[in-house]
Amino acid sequence: MVRTPSKSLKPSFWRRVAVASLLTTLVVLGVDAVDQPAWAAPPSAKSYYVTGYSTTWAYNEGCALGTQDKNTAGTQKHVAVLDFGKLYLSSSGTWMVGMFTGTDVSLASARVMAEQFVKGYWICTEADLSSTVYVAMGTNNCTGTITSSAGAAMAAQAYTGWNNVQNNGWSQGFVIGANDFESWVGSNCTPVSASAARAWIDGYNGATNKVFFVNYGGADGCPTASVPSSGGCNSVFPAETIWRVSWSGLAYPLPEIYTTSGTQASQWKYLSLYSYLNHGSKFTFKGVMTQSGACAQSGGCSGTNNSASTGWSQLNTAVNSDSRTATTPDGPTDIRWK
Template sequence: MKYRELRIQLKTWRSNLARGLGVLLLVSLGWAGMLYTHQPNAYAFSMPPTTGSWYVGSYDPTNAYNIGCSHGSYAASVGTGGLVILDFGVQINSSESLDFSGAYITDSQIQSEVVAYAHGYYACSGNQPIEIAVGTSNDGGGGSGFGGAWAYEMNGIQSAINSAGYGSKVTIYGGMDFEPNWSGLSGSVSSLSNAESWSNGFNNVSGRPFYVDYGSANGCPSSGSGSCNNGWTQYGEYYVAYGSSPALAAPEIYYYVNAQQWEAINILNPMSFYAATGEYDRNSSTNTNSQAWGDLSSLTGQDVPNSTEFQSG
């Protein structure tokens, strides 16, 4: 844990230095005002391979194994496993979620499905390591108890993967799709205070891993400071995506304005981005993978280490 935290801290210092030098370059070339269309990457960063992330439907460990193997084969061909997100929908209590087929899925079933995915990946990937973010969302309201339960679940999944012999390649993170616009299963808006409490609850569990925030900044300004939707703030977005100790920022960059929103947050509260998340395979009206990663990298001046895309199927 200490090594990973040091690695990310060093990346933050390096990224902030690169960003500062890059802004000076942009200003000297007269490009600083070009903030409304996709821009070429002025920092000459190399885009990482894009991984396939997955909205998990009905419980099917065999399918999970096959998808894991497919990603493992891809990882072997490109030389890296990168970061993938397995999104299991929304927590409805401390031991159950509602998946993308609309069915209830228990924490033990989630563990079985993730272990099956890891097995498939391990069998087909050669020697490429992978980071798997096991995701949920704040659509269920969230809160400290939910965050703590998810951290315990992640510890259990990592332990099961280690026991199965896959731990040398597979690292488990939590995942959270924090979005201000979620209505909540009860019909009430999912509040920022509940999101912050979820993050704090996750953080308070001994031995917890990192979690990846692959959410959105709905209603936040694309430049300067201002409010976001449903009582959320730019600082609140920063806190749950990066400011909280276990948080790694991998925001949805479905459109160019999304990168602008996160750069505005970054200017007010400097942060290091861990990934750009897209969904072009599911919705071709959104950014391509290269646009999603390129927009976030170019605007923030950061060599974002991961690119992932939610895919169909």
């Protein structure tokens, strides 16, 4: 069933008002959020490390998620990340993404893949007119060009993609920007300085006032039982920088909640409390990211293979243990290789 644009319903991506009102009422009545019954994790989406350019693949994956939502009761709200690896400026002046295997393509081409994912989703949701997907063009800060110009380039393509899908009437999907801001150092990652990361997000925020952004990185070194200081967590990415790339301007956190022990969920609870105490507002989480799919493909990764539902439940439990950080994360997304 192919729908006409007039049948679609443009959703709002802002706050979950009903949940916020409930939590506020509980706090006023003196009911501790941690005492409330556990909430079931929302259905998850799939995210991908992209290993080759294919608009057909992107359309089909969007259609698969749309079909899932069509057959699931209620309204679903997803973020699906297409992780293209590094973003860099070529010698000819073209912004390129590195891919994980295969030939590098332009950032504009990556945007077209995101648009096709949205198209497939919109068509295949059929009678479900309210569920939504935000398709994020993801890069990272391990390699490539990490400057304010790079952030602005991402914002420009996200803005173009956002407008293109709406102009085509694919109103249940949106193209957004994303970055995997990491602070760990390993064989495949040598992250840039905190100042470069801040320049990147400032470039993004300065180039658009419309298209939000998600940080799907980690919080390495942050405490799991206390609020970090502004310079705490680690020397590469102190807490204030993690806050900046996750919650300033148009940025939202979509944190990695990989650890089965729940340590990463605790880190992000205290980062949200850091934001509340130092910047006046707790985090609104655009979901959580897990990696059970990628782990299964690679033969396993003991201790960091949370399922999507487990990762979501860990974060939901952690943030709702304190009324100052209480919120309901959006649905989880689990990353794997394309």
